[in-house]
Amino acid sequence: MKYSFGIDVGGTNIKIGLFEVDPFRLVDKREVSTPKYNHTTSIFEVTKKNMTDLLDLHHITYNDVHGVGFAIPCPVKNGYVVKCPNLKWESLDVISSMRDLLEPHIKVVVSNDANIAAYGENYSLEVPLQNAIFYTLGTGVGGGIIIDGKIVEGRTGAGGEIGHMQIFEHDEICGCGKSGCLEQICGTKAILDYAKELSHEYESSIDFKHITVKDVFDAAKKNDPVGFRVLDRVAKYIALSASILSVSLDPDIIIIGGGIAKAGQILIDQILKHYRVFARFGTVDIPFVLAKTGNDAGIIGAAKYTI
């Protein structure tokens, strides 16, 4: 029996998943705090210690470990990170840093967390596809692109940063330093701001003092004038961006994930309504589906990426 680890490293927590490779299944997982000091070494040491604990707990040795996959919150190219503010890494070879702590037969792979989630989502489909675009909608808007079964990292590792494609005219500056990004319409802050703005114009059942994205989309499902308009604007701009990606990449599928996708089928239906208008040629028929792997997308994708 062979096993792989999927490690999802965030600024607050590190999630560690132990998976059986074939058939692919989660054996056990745990979550630990991201160390606060000596990030370039301590993150790997803490990860290794918890990997060893999980193996011991299940009476598995490192001889049966095939690989370790990392999902990290920054661009990465061939395992090399130029700058990762969330983890305080600069000019770091992630693969070598982990490989130094492991036996040589263990494969180490790494990619950006949204790319890894895209990979995991695609390979969690009943029949994995060769070409997929994945959106992750949350506080920020991220994504990942799979072409010919492989993650597109691009020249610098910024491949798949679809939340920062310029999609409209806007005065405010985005986190990336530019403006008019998809994230500035479809990210959490933009959704809440737009709902509050519309509240001056339309009657609504939403409690604007304690408003959450879930409240807005729950209201949309009940045809609330504010809730529905906000959901419709998010859907329209995702559809517009997807139509641009589709004529560039002509994917087999577009997968919508992240916390905001918890809105469910109403979001997909509304995206499709707009997408059918924007799309060209045969790309009109590209299916949109909701992501399935949820909070474990990072560890699942990272473990799958080792196989």
Ligand SMILES: [Zn+2]
């Ligand atoms: Zn941006």
